[in-house]
Every structure is written in structure tokens, then in C-alpha cells.
Amino acid sequence: MKLSRSAGEKMRWPVFLFVMLSCVLFSEPLVTQMSPQFVYESLESKEALPGVLPVPSGEKGNGISFRVSPFFYSGNFEGKTKTGWFVLSDPPWENFYLYENTPPLFSVILEGNVGDLSFYTEIPFNNNYNYFYKESLNNIPPLWKEIASPDSNFPYTAYGVYDGDSFYAVIGRSKIRWGSSEFPVAISDVSPYFNHFTFSTKGKIQYTFHLVSINPVLTEDEWEKQSTFVPVNADPLSPYTEKVKTLAAHRLDFHIRENLRLGVGELTMIGGKYPDLFAVSPFSIWHNNYNEGYTNSMASFDFSWVPKKGFEVHGEFVLDDLVGTTEDESKPTAYAFNVGVRRALSTGSLKGVLGVEYALATKFVYNTFLPYLKFNNRIVYLTNLPSSRTIVDYPVGFAFGPDAKLLNVSFDLFKENVSLETDFFYLVKGPNTLYTEYPTAEEGETKTIFGASLRGKIGHVSFSLLFSGSEFLAGLGIEFGF
Template identity: 25%
Template sequence: MAVAALASAENVSEKPAEKVGYFQIGTDFNFGFNGGPTDPTFAVDTAENYGGNWRGLRIPLETARNYEERINPFFTLSFRAGYKDFHFLMEAPLRKDLEAWYNNDLKTNFTYKPSELDINVPINAYAKWDNSIGFVQFGRFNPEDLKISKNDIFLGGLPYHDGIHWKLNIGIFRYDFLLSSLNAWLFNDVINHETGCPPEGSEAYAQKCTPRGKQVSNQRNRTYTENVKNMVFHRLGVDTKKFWIYLVEQSVIGGKSLEFRSFNPFMYWHDNYATGYTSAATSVEFGYKTSNGAKFYSQINMEDIASPVGEDKKMGTNRSIINYMVGYYHELETRNYGKFSWRLDVVKTDPAANNSRLPLLKYTGRRNYRSNFREQGDRDYADAYFVDYPIGYRRGGDALDLWFDMNWKTSRRSATLTFAWLRQGDKELYTDYDVALKPENALSGVVETQFVVDALYEETVTDWFKYYVGGGFRVYRNLSHDKREDGSDAWLRSGVKFNFNPVDLKF
């Protein structure tokens, strides 16, 4: 919908002498079965307890990621507006609650029960100013133009960002700046008045009262207790007809409010030697374009850059944490049969990828899903679900994955087919950092293996009606790193879509 809005804006601005502005109210209906791979248990454990009537559950990444990627709202009310190069979009969706979707065998996305409605805020609401050398975008959005593919290891994990994105294209030179506000929620952040600290062993204790042996290498007994977490992303490079190369520096700043020098886009490059509240990563992306429409590309992400290096001889510097992705993409457009494309990605992530000794320095975005699904009087009542989405690769650390996607598209029809061979060790984002740091290569501990096949066909019958049909299956071993979980499952992805624009004004 966002793409359609911007496309409409571009069409309107082609003839500024006639039409320079627009305002649209759109209604989208989508009723179907939106299944996908999930974890064998809905909640791994209880993440938070406050008294006897408040509880938060921790949801496995596999379940939450597929919920965000696959489930479509069954009704969306959208507002689009624009004047010349300025565009605005806000979507108000109704979709099924995470637990209600998980518990439904057919994974339907629609419901008539208020208790099964997702009550969380919209995930697409932003303003954007386009100009001749780029754009500025702010609000809540998914920065797809910064990703080489869905398996991007820099920014592939979060379903959306709350922030601002500035893109600058001058000739062959490229520059991107992204400032994103992350959720700084810490588990068990309740102060004991006798000790002045949260409960020992909790996340809040690790951030606010951590003994020296558990601090980051350049923290030097400092503690950072502010409930703040932000990410800064800078990308500078060149893009020519034959190749491109980008140098990337990103930083998570946690426990301390942003200072101008922490995110200044003109001074940031490797000149911010923060002492214990910044986790910096330096990365590179490069690619080559062939004359027949193919692209070869690679990303290398190097985490845990300690600056200044070696200032603490006792703690020393941790081993290198490096993540890799290599890929191939080919696109072929025919006159009579539409456009074909296929992509092959291989991803390898370190067991300690996105992790850190300090919770607010992890490369994660914690999502708090509020829920009305369970009755408050129930014995297993839960008020909220917590998911830690990795900022980097969407499946997290300790992975060695292969993805193959094929796509076909015409003016009214499209089809996608995905094959995936996914292997992952048992070092998760919740694993203690020093434990995750011990194995130096991916696939440590009990290795989970999945072979996944997924297909979807979609056809536009009229301007206001579409239908889609598809599904998939997987064969797995040691699912969720449990040696007793071997087997297979399948899912359905089929439904109908209706689209109406009751208000469509151009001026």
C-alpha cells in the first residue's frame, strides 16, 4: 500500500501544471489463511511478573517473525495525501492477535471476536519529502531501500523502525543516514530499596549494577541507567553501472540519552569513542552487475569494535564477531511472458551476533505486544508478549542458511516460490554473552535443521478484487534445539482481497 501511495504521488507530480496534490482514503479487505512456520510452543517462558495480576510472556523469534512477515490485516483504513514532492501515509489496520493466530490450526487472519484483535499501534505511518537528489522520511516505516535482500545482515531483522531516514544521491555517490528509536524495556526493572539495585541476575541488574567482571571492555566501572536505546546507521559509497561499494558504520547507544556528537551525520565516522554506552559495528557491502541483468553481491558485518582498543589490559578485547552474506540475483523481462527473477543467498552469522554483555547495547529491537486474548481471571492470564527482533539478519545469530527465491510477475498475475535450507545452533539473543562468545563458528551446541518450501500465486481479477492461493511445508530436526522434536508440518496461504477508494481527490 505504501508503494502504491508513492506511485500515485509520482503519477500526480508528473504534470504539476495540472495536478500537484492529492488526498485519498482507502479501504482494503483481506480474508484468508496466512500460515507459516512456527515454534512448537507459543511462549518460551515468563519474561515479567508484577504482583499477582500482571505477566509478560517471551515469544520465540521464529513464531513472531513469521507472524509479522505473513499475516495480513483483514481490514485496513488508509489515509494518503501529497502536495508536489511531499507525501503522507497512515494505515490503521485490524488484524488477528498473535496468540489467536498461533492457536488457530488454519491460521486465519480474520476474526469477529474483540478479544482476538491485535490492539497494537499501526506499523506504517510516515511523511516523506522527495527531491532531485534523494529524500527525507520520518515516522514509522520499513527502510527497504537500505536492504540488498530480505536476508540483509545489516538491517534485515526489525519489522519497522521509528525514526528518520535521509538519503542523498549525487551522481555515483551515495549517502544514507538512519536514526532509529528502539524500545529500552528491561526485564525485572524493580529497585530493591535495601540494595538500590534490581534483582541480581536480571537484565536490569546487568545494565545498572553489573560488577566489573561483567562490564564491556571500555566501561571502566561506569553505569548507564537511563531508559533510552537508539540506533544510528550511516552508509557511504559509490554506485556505478558495473559495481557498487558501501562502507557502513552503525551504533547502538543504550542507557544514555543521545548527544549531538553521538549521531551527528557529518562527524560520526569513527570519531565517537563512547566509553561503555555505545556498541559500534563496521561493515562493507559490495557488488558487481553483469551486462545480462545479473548481480553478485556480498556483505560483511564486523561487530564489537572496542574503541579505543586495548585500554583495559585485564579484560582485553573480545574475539572478532563477523557475519557474512553472499548472494546472486538475476532478472529477466520478456515481451510476452512478464518478468522473471531469482535470488540465491547464503548467510552465516556468529554465535554471539547482535549480543552484548549489556542488555541495552544488544543489536535488537524489543517489541512489546499488548493483548486482550486471555481473560483477566484466567490462571494463565498474560498482559503482554515480548519479542527481541535482531537488527541484523532476520533469523538471528549462530545460523548457516541457504535461501533460493523465484518470482514471476505480469501486469495482473504474480507467483513466488521459496526453497530454504536453514541450520542454526543453540546460541540465541537471550544466551549469556560470555557463553555465546566461546564457540568461534556457527552451528554450536544442539543444531536445528529445517528444509522449507513455500509458494504463492496471486491474480488481479478487477481493479478492486484479487485472490491468492498457495501454501508450504517443512521438514525439521531438533526444532527449537530440542532433540526430541523431529518431524514435519504444512500450512495454507490462500484468500481474497478487496480494495476501494471512497475518497480520491486531485487538485
């Protein structure tokens, strides 16, 4: 399967590296990413792309399997991370999401099913986050230095799924994404995982509900802000200081015709307070509750349209805040959107997808006054070499966070046992981030980058190349499954 194209950027802003994870495809009960094969088949069938993942794959298995995937990098890339006890590290896009998109050295895969119920778990053996960036760009854990050095944060994928005739439900840990774009702006799949419960109906009108638990760990500075600051228009009981952070999201997808899907949704980040039905009722319009001080809501709209066989148009828009004519600007207007087209191609057994997409996120989107209400998915990496608890924040929405523009041209080719994926990109990244003091407009440098990446596989061998300014990085790996 193809990795999400939501890759990242380094502090000097070379961008994108997508590593081909596998040469052997292992089926699983859920589809969590849009591979070129998935997109091609939908376009050739003149079917609109789905508005939400994961969806059931229809695959069911029983037993245990293994995957071995050594992978090595070479080049002048210097990874950025910080070590220490509960230290906030550099944003993952500054490292191209390289660690997240590198396969583990070894995986044990457990799966089974009973009727409409299935379970799936991957137990990886991998290099740890900090050692990967500080010492050795490969997935080999340094057992010769410390027997407890491998990544101990697994599993990254572990879930149960009920796949019925009229609805499906998932509970556990997997990726989630909204929209049909390459670079989603509402919920993207750049995070290694979300801990979630998902319920979704089947039919021409599809209703989907997610409840996601996010790690509530805060740094000392963040806790000081969370426990003392009272936002504008907050209710009299602010601040809220329960150590809990929850993302609730629901949406309706209208499959108007087989080739046209329209989606409308809402996301609410709840923090400092345990969620209740007032905040997360599956059928309420959460924004109208105005739970100032412990919620932050966004609206989303997206579509996928295949006007003719092999050609697709898609777009997505999220609105965080809109300043009306009678409102002050203490919470400025904030939004993000993308728009793109795809074309399916084929000659003989060789098939491909050509795509062009533009995405934009304004300065203040995803951000707000309180740490618990920012749209980030926080993961704490526990590592023993070096001894640390590293906090890494993954964007819930656009892969590059706020204050960013991106134009990407992609060309994917594939046939049996062979694939080639190429991207040409233009990124403009401003100084505002989720760590910017809201609602301050930073005056730092705006970075502009042109670049290209190529990745692919031939049989059991996978490879990747990145060119961006003076930066170059090459990766080579091999995979076997049994």
C-alpha cells in the first residue's frame, strides 16, 4: 500500500519523503490509506472516492504471520529531535515524517474473526525514535548498546471491527482520515495512529461518528497556561483542569450519485473536562453549545466527483473561526482548504494516476488559547537509549500545520510487483505554528521550497530518493513476509 502523501518538512524546509513500506501486501480487515491502486480502481469504475477512512476491506483471516523489513538511509540529512524527561520535541514535519514512514525491522501480525467480528494487531520490533534521529538512520535497534533500546511504544495498529450489513464499528488503534484529497485539512493520516471508537453507517446517506482519546500530557509551561488562563468569552468556571483531551467528530456523506459524493462534518476538541453528552452527543451541532473554555469546534465540507471515467475532481474546506461584522477580532478568522484533480492512465499491464493539488492553511487555523484545545495528536515516545520521554505533536489536520501553502504534482505508476511514485512540490511555510502564542501573527521568515521525491519498489526491494535544495537522502530496503 502507498503511504499517506501528507509528508513533512525540515527546519531548513526541504520537504517530503515517502518511503514505500512494503513489497509484500498483507491484507487486513480495514482500509486506512488511499493507495494508487485504490484510487485507480475507483476512477476506472467511475466511483467517487470515500469521505472517511477507515472502511472495512472485506478481508478476513485467522492466524499469525511475520514480516521482515530492514531499511537504511544515506545522505546529508540531519534529523531533529530533543531528549529529556517529557520534553517537547521538534514538529515531525521537520523530519519529513521519516521515522513514521519507515517500516519496523520485524513485525508479528495477529488476526482472527468470528462471524462479522474481526481483530487485527501488529507487534513491531523497531529502532527507537530518538536513536533513529540522533545516531543512526535505519530501523535496526542498537541491542549491542542497550538490550532495552528498541521502541517500546507498540502496537501502533491494534483494533477490533464489526462489519455488518448496514453499519460497521471499530474500536482500538489505527489511522483515520477525512476527505478524498492527497493532503487532508480536517483529519489527516500523518499521525502513526489514533486511539478511537468509530461508528459508520452504510448506504447513500452515510453517518460517521468518531470519539478519539488523545494523550493529555503537558509540559510545565503548557500546564501553567491551561490551569490559569481564562479565554475570551469563557464560562465563569474556567479554567478547566481535568487531565483529559478528547476529539469528537461526526459527519454526513451524501452519495448523490455513484460518481458524486458530498460530505459535511464537525470536529470538536474537548480538553480539561471529561466529555459528556452535552459536548459529544452524536446528533447535536456542537458549535451551537458554545462550551467556551473547554471546547474548540471546526466545520468541514468536502466532495469527490468523477464526471467521466478515469477523471476526478475533489476539494475540502474547514472553518475554524469566522469573525462577523459585529464581533471583535480576539479570535481571528481561520480556515484551511484544498482542491485537486486526478487522471487515471493505463497502457497494457502498466497503470497509473496523475494528480495535481493545491492546499492552504491560514495563520491561526487549528490553534487557540489553551493547550488542550489545539488540534494536535500528542504521542509520548518512551525510549531507554537515550533515556527520555519525548513529546511529539502530530497535526490532526493539514500535515504542515497553520500558515502554509502547498502545490503538489504527483505521478504514480504500478503493475504487479512494481511501483513508482513521483512528486514535484512547491511549499510556502510561514512562521506561525501551533506553538505560536494565539492570536499572535509571527514576524519570522517565510520559507519557500521547490523539490521532488521518488519512491518505489521492484519485487521485494523498495527504494526512495529526495532532492530539495542542498538536501539529498536515499533509502533502500528489502521485505519478506511469511
